[in-house]
Amino acid sequence: MNLTLKVWRQSGPDDDGRLVRYEIEDVSPDMSFLEMLDVLNEGLILAGDDPVAFDHDCREGICGMCSMMIDGVAHGPQKNTTTCQLHMRHYNDGDTIVIEPWRARPFPVVKDLVVDRSAFDRIIQAGGFISVPAGSAPDAHAMPVPKADADDAFDAATCIGCGACVAACPNGSASLFTAAKITHLGLLPQGQPERGSRARAMVEQMDEEGFGGCTNTGECTAVCPKGIPLDTIARMNADYLRASRKSG
Numbered sequence: 001m002n003l004t005l006k007v008w009r010q011s012g013p014d015d016d017g018r019l020v021r022y023e024i025e026d027v028s029p030d031m032s033f034l035e036m037l038d039v040l041n042e043g044l045i046l047a048g049d050d051p052v053a054f055d056h057d058c059r060e061g062i063c064g065m066c067s068m069m070i071d072g073v074a075h076g077p078q079k080n081t082t083t084c085q086l087h088m089r090h091y092n093d094g095d096t097i098v099i100e101p102w103r104a105r106p107f108p109v110v111k112d113l114v115v116d117r118s119a120f121d122r123i124i125q126a127g128g129f130i131s132v133p134a135g136s137a138p139d140a141h142a143m144p145v146p147k148a149d150a151d152d153a154f155d156a157a158t159c160i161g162c163g164a165c166v167a168a169c170p171n172g173s174a175s176l177f178t179a180a181k182i183t184h185l186g187l188l189p190q191g192q193p194e195r196g197s198r199a200r201a202m203v204e205q206m207d208e209e210g211f212g213g214c215t216n217t218g219e220c221t222a223v224c225p226k227g228i229p230l231d232t233i234a235r236m237n238a239d240y241l242r243a244s245r246k247s248g
Contacts, residue, residue, distance in 0.1 A: 064162030165220035171212030179236035196243030
């Protein structure tokens, strides 16, 4: 396939940035989206141009690093798919593809398609831990957990912290990310001692980072590559309110 790419180029946080048009030829339908960008960069390097900077690591849909807006959709058109798992067979010869970084004030652009997502790290540091001493794994069934709680905790724990929820939200809210981290600990016995303080600390840190408020539009869960449900936000809000009342 021959494609036209419009790629956001920005040399640094203080640069205004712009969309730059590139023509790329002989793209195999079997390439992943990131492999297609690798081919683009090889051509740019051979031409003496600066390659496009983009985040990537595992390329297996696990790490969440491959975050970018593709034609205005976080991670592209395929539901429950990260950018690295998106393949070029979903495009047609002659297509024009617009590629941009996440757009959110707490995610400043570092260069091109790379943004600084350390705000997520600080939310985790505020309360994403348990005080139960680490040690060997407990014996099976030594600490019974209702299956519904275990399933919900596992679903929330699949969050890879990519930031697609923030990028898609019209308010730039990090509520789905924060709720997932609060939920997967708060539903398990080991997470109960800090359940209330965890919710308060992480929600307050999320607000301090400058993320917007949740208005339940559902854009976050629609683009989440792991399909984390919206009800995790309701659970986070309930934990936060309960903790606020106790401390008040």
